[in-house]
Amino acid sequence: MISVSEIKTSEPDIFKTELHSMVYDTLKRLEIPFERVDTDEAITMEDCVEIGKRLNTAIVKTLFLCNRQKTSFYLFVTTDNKPFVTKDFSRVLRISRVSFASPEMLFDMLGTKVGSATALSCVFDKENKVKIILDKDAVSSKWYGCSDGTTTGYMRLKTEDLIYKYLPFADHVPAIIEI
Numbered sequence: 272m273i274s275v276s277e278i279k280t281s282e283p284d285i286f287k288t289e290l291h292s293m294v295y296d297t298l299k300r301l302e303i304p305f306e307r308v309d310t311d312e313a314i315t316m317e318d319c320v321e322i323g324k325r326l327n328t329a330i331v332k333t334l335f336l337c338n339r340q341k342t343s344f345y346l347f348v349t350t351d352n353k354p355f356v357t358k359d360f361s362r363v364l365r366i367s368r369v370s371f372a373s374p375e376m377l378f379d380m381l382g383t384k385v386g387s388a389t390a391l392s393c394v395f396d397k398e399n400k401v402k403i404i405l406d407k408d409a410v411s412s413k414w415y416g417c418s419d420g421t422t423t424g425y426m427r428l429k430t431e432d433l434i435y436k437y438l439p440f441a442d443h444v445p446a447i448i449e450i
Contacts, residue, residue: 273318275325276309283309283424290382290420294391298428301436307419307426314386314422316351323351326427328414333388335381335401336360337372344372344380348390348417349406349450359450364404382420389418390433393443403438403445410434410447 282299286292298305308325310318319330329351336345336357347360361368374385381388382395390403409415415430428437438445 273313273321274311275322278306278308278325280304280306283307283419287421287423288382290392290395291424293382293394294389294420297391297394297437297440301432301440303428303432303436305426305428307424310423310425312386312422313425319351319425322425323416326414326416326425328412328416328427330416330418330425331390331409333390333417335372335377335388336369337376338367338369341372341376344376344401345369345404346381346388346390346393346401347404347406348409350408353406353408353450356450360404363448363450364446383418384422386422387418387420389420390445391417391437392420393438393441396441396443399442401443403443405434405445405447407447407449 282295323330331348332351334347357368378384381392383392410430414427415433416427419426
């Protein structure tokens with residue numbers, strides 16, 4: 272079983288990456304309140320179940336995708352229990368089939384590694400190369416639970432703060448889709 276700290280409402284004492292620092296700096300700048308926990312390394316959705324229990328919200332599943340030519344990139348946020356079907360995703364967006372982008376691309380474009388992909392990493396994407404795609408089911412509740420850009424930190428914030436403050440500040444307008 273994964274170890275999950277008590278809930279905290281302040282930023283970590285030490286930032287692990289440039290993205291990690293950028294996420295908390297942005298939350299502070301926009302005055303977005305959050306609750307967070309420190310954890311053992313969590314990579315799977317099974318690990319996130321215990322984290323979600325502590326934060327009293329489900330942790331979203333976030334996938335980094337690209338087209339075959341590796342010229343179009345998508346960060347898709349969906350619910351933890353919904354299977355990902357590329358055919359359905361591509362049909363709804365009216366794009367060619369997508370596949371998972373490489374861990375190297377994830378790190379280069381969003382400043383994070385596999386297991387810690389998060390919509391919050393859009394602040395790292397200064398050139399706006401990654402399209403943020405939100406599954407309607409993943410953003411239908413009051414709270415949004417996600418990684419803080421690391422595999423050892425998770426948080427919850429108000430979904431409306433993510434959509435209407437954080438993402439626009441980072442110059443990303445999400446597409447909200449229903450699959």
